Amino acid sequence: YAVETVADKNDVNVLLPKLKSRGAEDILELNITKIVK
Numbered sequence: 001y002a003v004e005t006v007a008d009k010n011d012v013n014v015l016l017p018k019l020k021s022r023g024a025e026d027i028l029e030l031n032i033t034k035i036v037k
C-alpha cells in the first residue's frame with residue numbers, strides 16, 4: 001500500500017517517529033515548491 005499526505009514542516013519531527021513505530025517504511029520527505037489548482 002502507498003499513503004501520501006502533506007504535513008506542516010514544524011510537525012514532521014514529531015510525526016516521523018510515530019509513523020515508524022507503527023510500521024511505516026520508505027518515508028520520503030519532499031519540499032513543495034509550487035501548488036497548481
